[in-house]
Amino acid sequence: MINNVVLVGRLTKDPDLRFTHSGSAVATFTLAVNRNFTNANGNREADFINCVIWRKPAETMANYARKGTLLGVTGRIQTRNYENQQGQRVFVTEVVCENFQLLESRATAEQRNNSIGNDQPNSFQNNQPNSNYDTHTQRHSQDNKCMPDFARSSDPFVGSGSTIDISDDDLPF
Incomplete structure (x- = not known):
């Protein structure tokens, strides 16, 4: 059987x-993972996925990751159930993380936290990512040269003034 999960998202807390x-050690956290499409209003929605990580990786995550940190996690989906104090059966589905990776530098995270704290609204309000975040990331990636611009709206060939010289013989089809 195959049960593999790979997620990239931001910590909600x-x-x-x-x-x-x-x-x-056991750490629980929730990742906000953007969907690949926008809704009818043109807003990108996110899924909030409950995760758990055990032992030394849990301690490491608690020491280095904070709210808003961009994380990549690998693991598996697990379901469980229990009876709560009211006698009701509660079903839980979560990702049990086997490994995680911080996907942004500490300097980038601090810049993001400073700008969100000063003039940007919380990225996770109303289950919607902050639309100003892409603009903020673009502005700082040009300053630092360490973070490329992966915004979906950016086209590397628009406004660069360069053309691509490809003959039909170079195409594989």
């Missing part, structure tokens, strides 16, 4: 690190 009675 700081990871919640706890320890079991036996001393194992």
